[in-house]
Amino acid sequence: MRNLIIQILIFVVSVFATEVIAAEYSASTEPKRVVVIDPGHGGPRPGKVHRDIVESNYVLEVSKEVRKQLNRKMPDLDVYLTRSCDSAYHESQSTDNKLRAEFTNNKGADLYVGIHCNALGDTKVKGCEVWVLTLNEKLMNQNRLVGSRYADDGDFINPEDIDRNSQGFMMALSRQLENEPYSRFFAIECCENMAKYGLVNKGVKAGTVYTVLYYSECPGVIVEMGYLTNSSDYSYLISKGAKQEMATAISDAIVTYFKTLYGGDSAESGEDADVVETKPAESGESERVDEGYTIQLISSAKRVNVDDSQFKGYKGRVKEIMGSGSYKYKYCYGSYATSADAQKDLKEARKSFKDAFVVKYRDGAIVK
Ligand SMILES: [Zn+2]
Incomplete structure (x- = not known):
């Protein structure tokens, strides 16, 4: 009888333990990533027209092809087009751009x-060039558009019209400061890719305030595919x-952007469940703990310096943990005795790394 009770207890405990592990792992499942592709202009505004090329039609065809390729290359990614025909959101160009940001x-x-x-x-x-948003006053003045272009062109915001004390500006500025490194990372990749084909790489540009970038809450860019x-x-x-x-570019x-920033964990689920080796970060903490919990901030296909600005407040306090698979560089913060202790700091970490x-981890390796 006593043996039976012990066996039942072991069974109950093992079922419970399995459920706890399963819950922990389902909580770590990455959310679906979203990209918005915005074919510029459309409807009453064809954009630039030169000989046989009408910008609004040309960019729509490219955008549809981008979506098609992404559906194949990264099926887990949600891809939205702001328009799929020759249409606009609003008769006013400025409002049209704000609505594209709102859609995003x-x-x-x-x-x-x-x-x-x-x-x-x-x-x-x-x-080719790729524009990112900056609200740096000096840069904006360097890139000031000529004459009355602002008056009839709602693609851009005139720096003189921006009230730098307004709440709207403060919010845009704080978003821009946070997003700019990410936007630039994408911009550099995109320029290099386009330059593999028939276009000279003019590089990443900043300074002209694109309306749609000003109002978008996420990292964003304007891709300019050459001069007609x-x-x-x-x-x-x-x-x-x-x-x-x-x-393709x-x-x-x-x-590259999504895989580098967020890793391939959603596409290659279970990768993190593998036992991986740890090695001390170049200039991070050198402490050795046999067993405990840590917070994984990001995983990356490329090696990232632990002092990199993308680690924000955690810069220099991040540990690099080598793993297997394409996203083998895991960047973690902290060592905790219990999962509950780590969870307390996770809330704060998610403000910067959602x-x-x-x-x-145990004996220098991540364990299930
Ligand atoms: Zn355009």
């Missing part, structure tokens, strides 16, 4: 990618396969 925010986007083509009176200017007014850019863009190539940059979760 309502979708809970992790990244906004506006797709455009450029044009300029100076036909010698050529190449330049003969070599035009020849490339009109060539067969250019739309496909631009879409942009979608590859999006894949996918952070608690992992257990």
